[in-house]
Amino acid sequence: MTAERTLDVRVVPADAELWRRRTITIEGATPDAVVTVKATTVRNGVDWTSRVSFLADAAGRVDLDADAPISGRYRVADAMGLLWSQTAVDGRPGGLDPESVETPLVTTIEAWSEAGTGSGTSGAGEEHGSAQLIQRFVGDGIRRVEVREEGLVGTLFVPEGEGPFPTIIVMNGSGGGLNEVRAAQYASRGIQALALGYFRVPGRSRYISRTPLEYFETAIDYVTRELAPLGGKPLVSGQSRGGELTLLLAARFPERIAGIVAFVPAAYVFGAQGAADPEEGWDGPTWTWQGEPLEHLWHDNSGVTWQPWDGVAHEDPDRDVYIDGLHDRELVAASRIPIERFRGPVACVSGLDDRAWPSSMASRLVMRTLERSGHEAERLHLDFESAGHITPLPFMPTTNIDVLHPVSGARYSNGGTVLGNARAAERSFEEVCAFIHRATREPQRS
Structure with missing residues (x-):
């Protein structure tokens, strides 16, 4: 009977912040054996798993950053593929x-040699090993403070x-x-971050419809007055509808904001779409100012004869409501976000394969508008070729491509590939953190 041998599975660092890349190696396998690795993470009571197989080298070693899998979920040399796949x-x-966010993610990594594989007369026998990889949302020394002042609903993370x-x-x-997770990651990079809720949080509406911009004005003033931001003003950031909102706030309150980061944004104000109050509908207003709705692209648009937010696709699969909406030139002009009013640093993050809405086009329009207006501060556009409606953080699963909308329940596609979205998530986080630090050092222009 073949004696069981232990594989040495090493994760370095084993316990660290969510965004920190790890190395994973396996030693002690039969030379040339097929070594299978399975990663299991419990998220909100549900097991998330990945499984890949590698060919051990002549020394019985596998390095997940140097060796590409020969079978399984992904086929590139990347130890963190165990997580994003x-x-x-x-x-x-x-x-x-x-x-x-105070409970870390714990991933169990199991490795075993496939019976009969490898060099030698009998091949691999019973060879097993395991290790844990811990991802912390809140790093050491970071303070988490709930903010419930002046009508605001948020959570502050202090480095x-x-x-x-x-x-x-x-x-x-x-x-x-x-978005406490992103705010907490910023704090671990020396950036104070307020995760601000504006709907689907206690005390606020269940829907995005008719959200008053005065709420965000209050938040900006509160942060400026109470949190002593470096440079005297905060940056503002949001994703998707929050990216649209970020551009809108920069255009409306340009003197109060130090810089902006818009993830997969829109260049126009849109109606409430899939997050609408059912009584208002998809083509009702999203934002208000002084009690009046802001004009938006779905308001009696003469070019739009259908809508996808009920989950029913158009009979022509190539039809795009966001292109149809541009046919109403008068409404396009009225709903365009005048980002040229903002003179501070601007970053946009988009995916060329965004299937939720055309964030790459919107980001390019923003950058071109700023350039034409003589904008002198930094402009950064991260546009990822194989990425879609990217909003994840590094080393989280990027397999949620076809999803159900959390408000409407309609099915839609974010686009991109699993690998493309993972690469975009990692690179964009690093570049955005650096951008935030640069933005607060850059002299402010009026």
């Missing part, structure tokens, strides 16, 4: 936001050490809620 075991699109810190307001998109 995971899917929920029940096969359904699942939520990745944790119930509490370790003495301020003042670069400070950013972080907003979600049409799913609503609080």
Whole structure:
């Protein structure tokens, strides 16, 4: 009977922040054996798993950053593929936001040699090993503070050490809620971050319809007055509808904002779409100012004869409501966000394969408008070729491509590939963190 041998599975660092890349190696296998690796993470009570196989080298070693899998979920040399390629075991699109950011993610990595494989007369026998990889949402020394002042609903994450810190307001998109995970990651990079909720949070509407811009004006003033942001003003950031909102706030309050980061944004104001109050409908207003709705592209648009937010696709699969909407030139002009009013640093992050809406086009329009207007501050556009409606953070699953909208329940596609979205998530986080630090050092232009 063949004796069981232990594989040495090493994760370095084993316990660190969510965004930190790890190395994963396996030693002690039979030379040339096929070594299978399975990663399991429990997220909100659901197992998320990935499984890949490698060919051990002549020394019985596998380095997941140097060796590409020969079988399984992904086929590139990337240790973190064990995480970004995971899917929920029940096969359904699942939520990745944790119930509490104070509870870390624990991934169990199991490795075994496939019986009979490898060099030698009998091949591999019983060879097993395991290790844990821990991803912390809230790093050491970071303070989490709930903000419930002046009608605001948010959570503040304060970095370790003495301020003042670069400070950013972080907003979600049409799913609503609080983006505590992203805010916490910024804090671990020396950036003070307020995750601000504006709907689908306690005390606020269940829908995005008729959200008053005065609420965000209050938030900007609160952060400026109470949180002592480096440079005297906060940055503002949001994703998807929050990206649209970010551009809108920069255009409306240009003197109060230090810089902006718009993830997969829109260049126009749109109606409430899939996050609408059912009584208002998809073509009702999203934003108001002084009680009056802001003009938007779906308001009696003469070029739009259908809408996708009920989950029913157009009979022509190539039809795009966002292109149809541009045919109404008068409404296009009225709903365009006048980003040229903002003179501070601007960053846009988009995916060329965004299937939710054309964020790449919108970001390019923003950059071209700023250039034509003589904008002198930094302009950064990260446009990823194989990415879609990208909003994840590094080393989280990017397999949720076809999903159900959290408000309407309609099915839609985010676009992109699993690998493309993962690469975009990692690179964009690093570049955005650097941009935020640069923006607070750059002299402010009026």
